[in-house]
Amino acid sequence: MARLHSYNFTHVLLPQLAWRRPASVRRELSDPYLARELLQYVWEKAAENLPAADKIAPKGLRLSWHEVAGRATALFHLPAPQATMEAYFSALVYEEDDEPETEAEEKRPRYFTLEATLGLSCPAGAPTQIGEWAGETHRHLGRGPAAGQSDTAAAFLAVLAAVLGPLPDTEVPFMHIVRS
Template identity: 60%
Template sequence: MARPHPSHFVHTLLPQLVWRRPAAVRRELADPLLARELLLYVWDKAAESLPPRERVAPRGLHLSWHQVAGRTTALVQLPTPQATGEAHLVAIVYEDDTDLLLAEQRRPSPIDDLEEPDEEADDAASLPEDLPRYFLLEATLGRTPDEAGTPTVLGEWRGEHHRHHAPGPPAGRPDTAGRFLQALANLLGPLPDTSVPFMRIVRG
């Protein structure tokens, strides 16, 4: 059974925060000190209603930035899972973070949004298409295909909807994170070409 502390962090609080204030969260995650402070705050928040014996130390909690098929992506390394449903990694994929950052003026810290749940923010139908996508490399049961490591599945949350896309790369290997990002690149494909085509007007 998945432990409530890491599960609440990865399946509820972190995606809730990422979608409610995407520009503010993107901005804080871009600063190494603010990113660590934000992640640790949310980690502690996920355990505040739990007894001490059910709280998990944030050992290994870490963020790095990558390019995935042309998209800026925040990769969150999590404490080692111990059960199916917990996650090894989270990828927050920004389709166009330039427009996102320009769209919102400087506002207070996004951690304020964790104080009062917003049911509408959890409805997939209310999530604009340009919000970041939230992928997970989840621990699962089964066997890995003749490779060392533990089995995983590539998951995604969109509002209240959780889906599994495909088996993920084996976890516990030095190349797990890189193979996870490559699997996301294969899933997402190249960014669409939004440039305006050149038009020549021919007058008769």
């Protein structure tokens, strides 16, 4: 069973914050100083009501930005999991390049996790699964790449690229109708 501190951060607070105010969270995460402050604040908030023995040090907690299938993606590097449902990584995937003009136009980012799962570790690494949160719904999308390897983050992003697929073509193709 997942430790509450890790679970609260990854599966509750981080996605809720990003969905509540998508554009402002994206702006904050884009600034290295603000991103560090925001992650530290949310990490501490996740342990707010927990006994001291259940609190986890934020060792390894950091953020990096990537382009995944043409989409801006914030990749969260999380403290090493010790139980199922704890995540190695999570990612906010922004479908739109630019910030919306108004809050009403804001589109919620998609939120994915690379979670520890049951299974035997092997030389290739620890078993994982890909998850996606959409509101209150958590879906498992299948087996993820082996964890604990130097390329685990890149492999997770590659799986996300396959899940997301190419960006939809937003231009309407020109059509000329010829009558005979």
